[in-house]
Amino acid sequence: MQQRKLFFMLVASFNLAANYAHPITPTYFKLLGLDSAMFGYAFALMSLGMFVxxxxxxxxxxxxxxxxxxxxxxxxxxxxxxxxxxxHSPSLILGGRFFAGFSCASFFVGALAYITNTTTAKTRGADLTLNAAIQTVFSALGYFVGGLVGDYDLMLAFGLQIGQLFLTGILFYFCLQNDLKVSDTVSSKKTSAQTKRRPALAPLVWGLLAVSALTFLGYTSFDQSFNYYLKDIFDLSTSYNGTFKGAVGLISLGANLTLGLYLVKKPHLKQNTSLILVLCAVFMGCVCLTYDLKWFFLANLIFYGLYAISVPLVQELITNQATKDNQGQILGAYQASQSFGRIFGAFLAGILYDQAPLSPFILGASSFLLAAILVIILPLSKKKPV
Known part of the structure; x- marks a missing residue:
């Protein structure tokens, strides 16, 4: 129990620190005299690092x-x-972003592997839900803290981030117990030759990875356009975005720890997941139908809450397909599917927004709807594996 608490505390610390620099990045790029396209390039390179x-x-x-x-x-x-x-040069900045994505892949794959290795089939869903809630809430809090510190001193925000990430890494290694037994590592070495000839993933797993990629494509297309849309269409100041992100964190926490925990424990995981994905598509679609600021924010808040619930549900569907032999392969492929969706979501959003501001939202809603249809038609069992 103590190790579980320590794990989630360190996950919270990582996600808090990882987001300190995000709100100050546009200002930092402007100080360096870089154009606005660099923001998109940097995000794409980081996502590519995670994908690779x-x-x-x-x-x-x-x-x-x-x-x-x-x-x-x-x-x-x-x-x-x-x-x-x-x-101070674009090439070094992009190289740093790629390495950041590479490092994030190590962290997030490790976190999913830890949860999978230390839980049973009955408790895994609850821990995946709690992990998703912590990531959402502390990412939003880190965004808020980074913005406040960055208003005072940009380099102070970077320094705080660098120090906290370094300390968190040390604590992970020296304070958290191993989740792999000695017999597991010995068995892994004995089967290394078999690992090289590992069979391809089952079509069902590929279908679920496509669901994951579609949800992250849709979310990224939406989220990357949202901040710019507030300024471009409603002419709102950046303080609105910070306040909204804080509200999103609180709503996501409440949604995950109530409805999310309830749904992930129910036996009809397939039906629950498809329903939540359909609702994500519906409320993202509602964003396209209103120009009233009050209803616009309400539809967005509901969408973000539903999206927060969908993440652990999709994770549970995918991790349920993992066995001892292919667990690492599936977890790595799942994390890669997220990055794949992010890359294309950001790329397409940038292209489509220039054509019509609402296009990225329509793309996002379509992606969630397609993901829901895919979950419905995949031959998944009604009950979670025991």
């Missing part, structure tokens, strides 16, 4: 304790932010 590295760390999660992957991920992100903070 996730399968690698999925394989490593079979051989090394998850605390090692999480510790290295946190330390690596700290180093990446040092590069980001001192770099």
């Amino acid at each position: 590295a996730s399968p690698l760390f999925g394989k490593l999660s079979n051989k090394y304790a998850s605390k090692t992957l999480m510790g290295l991920g946190s330390l690596g992100y700290s180093l990446a932010q040092v590069i980001f903070a001192v770099a």
Whole structure:
């Protein structure tokens, strides 16, 4: 129990620190004289780093304790932010962003592996839900704290982030117990030859990975356009965005710890997941139908809450397909599917917004609807595996 509390406290610390630099990045780029396109390039390179590295760390999660992957991920992100903070050229900045994505892959694959290794089929869904809630809430809180500190001093925000990520990585490695037994690592070494000839993932798993990619494509298309849309269409100041993000964090926490926990424990996981994805599509679609600011914010808040619930539900569907032999492969592929969706979501949103401001929202709603249809037609059992 103590180790579980420590794990979630350190996950909270990582997600808090990881977001300190996000609200100050546009200002930092302007001070360096970089154009607005660099913001999109930096996000794309970070997502690409996660996409490339996730399968690698999925394989490593079979051989090394998850605390090692999480510790290295946190330390690596700290180093990446040092590069980001001192770099004054586009090439170094983009290289730092790629390394940041590479490090994030190590952390997030390690976190999912830790939950999978330390829970049973009955308790896994609850821990996945709690993990998603902590990530959402502390990411929003980190965004808020970073904005406040950045208003005072940009380099102070970077320094706080670098120090906290470094300390978090050290604590992960030295304070968290191993989640892999010695017999597991020995068995992993004995089967290394079989691992090289590992069979392809089952079509069902590929279908679920497509669901994951579609949800992250839809969310990224929506989220990347949302901030700009507030200024472009409603001419709102940045303080509105910070306040809204804080409200999103609180609503996501409440949604996950109530409805999210309830749904993930119910036997009809397939039906519950498809329903939540359909509702995500509906409320994202409602955003396109209103120009009244009050209803616009309400539809967005409901969408963000539903999206927060959908993440652990999709994770549960995918982790239920994992066995001892292919767990690392599936976890790495899942993390890669997220990055794949982010890359194309951001890329398409940038192209479509220039054509019509509401286009990224329509793309997002369509992606969630398609993901829901895919969950419905996949041959998933009604009950979760025991």
